[in-house]
Amino acid sequence: MDPSGCTHLDAIREVSPSTRKGCEDCLRTGSQWVHLRMCLTCGHVGCSDDSPNRHATQHFRDGGHPLIRSFEPGEDWVWCFVDHVMVHPGEVEDRKSPRAPPELSRHA
Numbered sequence: 001m002d003p004s005g006c007t008h009l010d011a012i013r014e015v016s017p018s019t020r021k022g023c024e025d026c027l028r029t030g031s032q033w034v035h036l037r038m039c040l041t042c043g044h045v046g047c048s049d050d051s052p053n054r055h056a057t058q059h060f061r062d063g064g065h066p067l068i069r070s071f072e073p074g075e076d077w078v079w080c081f082v083d084h085v086m087v088h089p090g091e092v093e094d095r096k097s098p099r100a101p102p103e104l105s106r107h108a
Helices: 024-029 055-063 089-095
Strands: 036-039 045-047 067-070 078-080 085-087
Touching: 024 045, 024 055, 036 055, 045 055, 078 089, 085 089
Parallel strands: none
Antiparallel strands: 036 045, 036 067, 067 078, 078 085
16 A cells, blocks of 8 residues: 555556636536646546536545545645545656646636
């Protein structure tokens, strides 16, 4: 087991964000979001549980991809939905998952 307690680090892929404009599902439906998260398996960018539609969590429920990274400027954390643990960024650093672009702004 990894130091964080996460048993899903093998699900991390070198991915690009599906969009850098915001939550891809909210953009499609005209909804608003508060914070953004990026799936570390496929690059889906979804909104946080603080957002009305909670698309990042819904993406996990629909697809089973266990790990998300904050896609907010200045934030560098990873969450495992399955193990319910924060993963230290150093544990995923070698995977080269992109961070949020500094110019990304909130939609709400």
